Amino acid sequence: MKVLAADGISPKGIELLKKEFEVDVKDKISAEELLEIIPEYDALMVRSASKVTAEVIERAKNLKIIGRAGVGVDNIDIPAATAKGIIVINSPGGNTIAATEHTMAMMLAMSRNIPIANETMQKGEWNRKQYVGVELRGKTLGVIGMGRIGAGVAKRAMAFDMDVIAYDPYINEERAKSLGVTIGTFEDVITKSDFITVHMPLTPDTKGMIGMEQMKKMKKGVRLVNCARGGIIVEEDLAEAVKQGIVAGAAIDVYTSEPVGPDHPLVGVPGIVLTPHLGASTVEAQIGVSLDVSEGILAALKGEPVATAVNMAPVSPQVMKVISPYLTLAERLGGTVVSLADGPVEKVEVVYNGEITEVNTGLLTTAVVKGMLNPIMENEVNYVNAPGLAKERGIKVTEVKEKEVEDFTNLITVKAQVAGKELSVEGTLFGSEGRIVRINKFRVDVDPHARILVCPHINRPGVIGTIGSLLGNNGINISAMQVGKTEVEGTSLMVLTIDNDIPAAVMEVIKGMDGISDARLVNFYTI
Incomplete structure (x- = not known):
């Protein structure tokens, strides 16, 4: 069997494959050349440069697996690969340690003023008294999101003698206990922590979850870290909060839009440490993703289960x-x-x-x-x-x-x-x-293709109309409506199919309406 390694895959992974298969390495390959030669290969390894389009997949007569040495698979037409029975794999865990360590590095750099101290030293200045820092020991770290990276940060923070309080609505007490952290509400984390680090995916629920309103509730001297996803912390609000002294400092590696230009609100703000999305940029991480994908290809070509298949x-x-x-x-x-x-x-x-x-x-x-x-x-x-x-x-x-x-x-x-x-x-x-x-217990007939707003409510005139008017006044279109009933007299369930995201402020208004028991937005674009 033959493997094509494109886009500068780490040699470590290639060496592993060469023990079993014939491997051709083409660090720079044009779209035209890929189309021409792909029929002869059983496996393809890429990073982000090569575009594995439906046309490439159609011409791949022998291809059994496509490996992406990294997390994102936007450059691979997964539906086309799946339709043709081609496994697509990535390396979701290959950069976990890199991202975890970068979070700790950012926390330390920020707390000890290392970037600005180095910059002034390079200019020949000696500002020892000006850059007095703070210790991590004895401080409370709030971790928002306890996936693998969040859990890794918590573990390392405890080695610094920090107390860790975590918010993750989907982690139970048993798991929290095994990690040695205290579980709290979102409000607990933002009001009790000296440092706060976010490790959540970017979804409609997490987008902008930390803005000026939340920052004003935080402890005086709080410091924020975001090495997860741009957009979770509102960048304009963070810049203003640091300028006003509401937030003592911040360390940011990810941004709403990348790359960042000189006019970005966080650029040039004293007290904010910025890095250009370096969370996964280590030699070890690049080797790790290469080895992960190579091991997946070895397994697939031998007919064994593949642990990182995205289809x-x-x-x-x-x-x-x-x-x-x-x-x-x-x-x-x-x-x-x-x-x-x-x-x-x-x-x-x-x-x-x-x-x-x-x-x-x-x-x-x-x-x-x-x-x-x-x-x-x-x-x-x-x-x-x-x-x-x-x-x-x-x-x-x-x-x-x-x-x-x-x-x-x-x-x-x-x-x-x-x-x-x-x-x-x-x-x-x-x-x-x-x-x-x-x-x-409510009988409905709902097409789950977009977003649905689910509202248990009292079955009486005016309740449904009031919500409809509120959504309409906020530019939110309702494309379908269902009302489900149960045997319990007077109770109903309203399910509205929504074409737009509903801002958090509007959701709070809905939840507070007379006759509404609760309101939940289900966004099928994140599922």
Whole structure:
């Protein structure tokens, strides 16, 4: 078998592959040359330069796997690869240590004024008294997001004798205890911490989650770190907060738009340390992603399971024919459950009813878990790593098959235990289109293709109209509406299909409306 390594892959990974296969190395390859030579290769390794388009995949007669030496796979047409049965893998964990250590480096550089002290020293100045710093020892570090990087930062901070308080709505007490951290609310973290570091994915819920309103609630002398995703901290507000002394300092590696120009609000603000997205930029990380992808290619070409596949694991054509129409629906059922949850999911039971029980539904159960974890994980969740990530977070996943079903040919029910309460969402196919047909006890008929606003409410005149007017006045279009009822008199569930994101301020207004019990936005674009 033959492997093509493009885009300057680290030699360490190439050496590993050469022990088993013939490897051609082309550090710089044009799109035209790639199209011309791809038919002869069984595996392709790229970084970000080469574009693995649908045309490239169509011409790849022998290709079995595409490996991306890094996290992002935007340069690979994954649907085209999946349709042709080609596995696509990446290296989601190869830069975990690099990002963790960079966070610590930024925290230390900021607290001891190292960048500005070095800059002035290079000019021949000696400003020892001007750059007195603060110690980490004895301080409280607030970690927002306890994925692998957040957990790694917490571990290292404790080695500095820091107390760690963490906010992650999807981590349970058992997991927190094993990590040695105290779990708190978001409000706890921003009001009690001396240092705050964010490690969340950028989603509609986390975008702008730390702005001036939150900064004004923080302790005097607080310092902020963001090595996760640009946009979680409002950049203009951070610059102003540091200038006003509301925030003592900040260390930022990621930005809303990159690269950053001289007119960026954070540039030139004393007390703010900036680096050009260096979180994954270490020699070891580049070697790590190369080795990760090479090991994945070795496994795939030997017919073994691949742990970092971003598309689905191999399934027999017979089973795939039955379950493939349900994959997206299963993901969105999982995403709906986690969006409605009030805390960490402790247990998930996926119940299958109908003819679908006659085949292996394991991949569908994985799709449910993938849909649950995608909105809350910092790193990408795929069909292979989802079960392990769920186990890491203490989520027990079970599968039940019951042949009998009423009203539908097939039905998938996702039941989740959250703080001792059960949430449930049911879905089926109408033709080839997925539908959510029940949310808890409420019968609905919802197309989960965009965003839905879920509002339990008192069944009385004016409630629905008031929300409709509020959304309309804020430029938010409603494309469909469902009202589900139960046997409990006077209670209903309003489900609105929304074309736009709903700002947090508007969501708070909805939650406070007379007659509304709660309001949750489920964004299927993040699932």
